[in-house]
């Protein structure tokens with residue numbers, strides 16, 4: 076399968092290298108160059124994850140210091156594997172070259188921010204989107220408009236500059252911001268979805284939708300409690 080992918084590889088119009096030319100012949104040197112180019116390409120996404128993760132850690136520490144309150148529970152990240160990148164390119168029928176992959180596959184770098192409360196999601200979103208070197212390319216608010224299965228999360232696709240040794244690259248990063256309850260739900264749904272290879276039985280689908288509803292109720296109750304404490308409801312005098 077890997078071989079077929081390689082043969083489909085097209086000339087990158089923005090590059091002087093043409094390892095495959097018209098794609099009719101693949102030599103061992105061509106493959107080596109191709110592999111090096113791809114590794115270098117993927118490294119840019121790893122650096123972009125490092126940049127975004129640092130930004131979020133700075134926000135966490137600074138917010139904690141200034142407001143004596145931490146809106147971020149945890150931060151995670153993942154780099155799409157080369158196999159899944161190529162799989163997505165084929166599935167979506169994108170052109171098989173690095174420029175086209177950069178333009179079309181926007182979730183190679185993924186960062187997930189898990190917040191304590193619903194209101195923290197907007198706070199973190201605004202703090203990231205407002206930064207000078209961040210450009211928001213796309214925004215999907217699955218909290219105001221949750222998915223039919225119950226999925227809730229705030230999704231941003233941002234573009235961020237990465238300063239390489241010999242050039243600057245603008246790299247897209249998918250940032251998912253959600254509460255602990257939304258994250259808990261999504262990880263279970265993900266497992267179920269994979270177990271049933273996308274064909275989740277109707278009774279499980281109903282249960283999942285109900286669980287999403289309960290998660291929302293919990294989030295709303297926690298938010299209300301948090302506000303009460305914030306407003307400084309005094310403990311009863313002894």
Ligand code: GTP
Nearest residue numbers: 182215222224226230251260261262263264265266
């Ligand atoms: P892809 O092209 O497949 O990446 O999806 P998309 O472009 O429609 O983007 P979308 O915002 O819907 O989903 C992007 C990511 O959000 C996924 O890769 C998952 O990590 C997460 N996600 C979206 N929908 C669901 C869902 O129903 N359940 C779970 N568990 N995760 C989801």
Ligand code: MG
Nearest residue numbers: 181182183249
């Ligand atoms: Mg995706």
